[in-house]
Amino acid sequence: MSEAENTKELKLLKDGKRLDGRDYDQLREIQMQLGVLKRPQGSAYLKWGGNKVIAAVYGPRELHPKFLQDPTGAVIRYTYNMAPFSVDDRKRPGPDRRSVEISKISAEALASVVQVTEYPNTVIDVFVEVLQADAGTRCAGLTCASLALADAGVPMKDLVASCAAGKIEGEIVLDLMKEEDNYGECDLPIAVLPNSEEIVLLQMDGHLTREEFTKALDLAKVGCMQIAKMQKKTLLEAVKGGEE
Numbered sequence: 001m002s003e004a005e006n007t008k009e010l011k012l013l014k015d016g017k018r019l020d021g022r023d024y025d026q027l028r029e030i031q032m033q034l035g036v037l038k039r040p041q042g043s044a045y046l047k048w049g050g051n052k053v054i055a056a057v058y059g060p061r062e063l064h065p066k067f068l069q070d071p072t073g074a075v076i077r078y079t080y081n082m083a084p085f086s087v088d089d090r091k092r093p094g095p096d097r098r099s100v101e102i103s104k105i106s107a108e109a110l111a112s113v114v115q116v117t118e119y120p121n122t123v124i125d126v127f128v129e130v131l132q133a134d135a136g137t138r139c140a141g142l143t144c145a146s147l148a149l150a151d152a153g154v155p156m157k158d159l160v161a162s163c164a165a166g167k168i169e170g171e172i173v174l175d176l177m178k179e180e181d182n183y184g185e186c187d188l189p190i191a192v193l194p195n196s197e198e199i200v201l202l203q204m205d206g207h208l209t210r211e212e213f214t215k216a217l218d219l220a221k222v223g224c225m226q227i228a229k230m231q232k233k234t235l236l237e238a239v240k241g242g243e244e
């Protein structure tokens with residue numbers, strides 16, 4: 001029997017719990033680490049459920065070719081990449097429509113927090129490598145990139161915390177894992193600036209009623225605020241560690 005046929009039989013919810021035993025409003029387990037690479041100005045590693053993501057920040061550095069430069073501020077260049085071994089079926093190396101889309105929206109989300117005007121004519125390169133994927137990698141990547149930017153000492157007015165909510169078997173749940181993403185009814189990834197609660201990314205794949213949308217959005221926001229707390233704790237611990 002193929003995986004798809006198998007999964008048709010798969011119940012995503014049982015006795016009020018999800019496949020991995022989580023409650024509807026529960027995030028997967030998350031670990032964050034700063035300064036994991038020596039060459040970039042800043043870096044971070046994020047383990048989020050079955051996702052493993054690394055982010056590296058280079059710059060601000062002069063942008064070439066020069067016609068791409070912006071005299072009013074730094075350009076944020078975000079490169080999201082999935083390693084060929086990050087998914088069950090080997091992912092063809094190199095950019096595709098999906099990675100180009102994720103890179104574009106993530107760059108825009110980060111541009112809303114980075115104080116770009118301090119660095120005219122430069123580029124800040126943010127590389128996000130997905131080493132292992134289990135749904136929610138764009139959220140994990142953005143969350144990790146925000147930490148790497150802070151690790152690089154790039155001035156930011158806020159962090160970016162990202163998380164998805166969605167609908168499975170008619171229920172609104174937080175932080176979909178792969179089976180829920182693939183066989184659920186909707187996925188709603190968002191990114192939030194924790195201080196202002198401004199939403200800087202919102203996508204939706206699937207269908208929700210207006211009420212369900214409001215409920216999912218509220219739940220995803222709560223998730224983002226929990227993520228932001230972990231980001232702040234990670235950054236504070238790094239500062240304290242550096243002082244010792």
Ligand code: UDP
Nearest residue numbers: 087088091133134135136137138139178181
């Ligand atoms: N996925 C995959 N192959 C691909 C793209 C995605 O196996 O080429 C899986 C991977 O686990 C990914 C999940 O499908 O995390 C959901 O992908 P989606 O496009 O919804 O993005 P994400 O939720 O990772 O941001």
